[in-house]
Amino acid sequence: MENELHRRDHLGVQDFVLLEDYKSQDAFLNNLRKRFEGNLIYTYIGPVLVSVNPYHELDIYNQKFIETYRNVNFYELPPHVFAIADASYRSMRGENHDQCILISGESGAGKTEASKKILQYIAASSTHSEDVERVKNRLLQSNPILEVG
Numbered sequence: 001m002e003n004e005l006h007r008r009d010h011l012g013v014q015d016f017v018l019l020e021d022y023k024s025q026d027a028f029l030n031n032l033r034k035r036f037e038g039n040l041i042y043t044y045i046g047p048v049l050v051s052v053n054p055y056h057e058l059d060i061y062n063q064k065f066i067e068t069y070r071n072v073n074f075y076e077l078p079p080h081v082f083a084i085a086d087a088s089y090r091s092m093r094g095e096n097h098d099q100c101i102l103i104s105g106e107s108g109a110g111k112t113e114a115s116k117k118i119l120q121y122i123a124a125s126s127t128h129s130e131d132v133e134r135v136k137n138r139l140l141q142s143n144p145i146l147e148v149g
């Protein structure tokens, strides 16, 4: 799966900091467009994830993807919202400290969907004690509230 992902993610650069002309807005937009046209909606700027709303379903949020991104270092796989969720989840467990993922963008950009993917990832990755199940169900049930937010 890892190799398949790397093969699939071959358009432009996966991290804007790798752009030769990294100060140019045109170069930034060209990279974003090139990747988007190949259904590669995610690109990093260092530890920040840039996401473009595809406005159609992509088969990149299934169980296989969740397992591939689990416990893998941020930069070892192509950019994905699961990588952000995983890094945050591991920091929370490792440091025993609350974590925050800031999602920003204009209306319709895909913020709610992104937060749902993060909840989906965390729910699938957490262990199965009674307490965890209870919190997990609460988190998943918060989706309708996010929708009206």
Ligand SMILES: Nc1ncnc2c1ncn2[C@@H]1O[C@H](COP(=O)(O)OP(=O)(O)OP(=O)(O)O)[C@@H](O)[C@H]1O
Binding pocket: 053, 054, 055, 056, 057, 058, 105, 106, 107, 108, 109, 110, 111, 112, 113, 114, 149
């Ligand atoms: N990753 C994605 N894959 C497929 N479709 C998406 C994705 N992200 C967003 N969309 C589509 O775009 C629509 C709008 O996205 P979303 O509701 O997440 O935007 P938003 O940024 O939360 O908007 P608002 O600020 O107005 O609440 C979704 O209903 C969905 O159809």
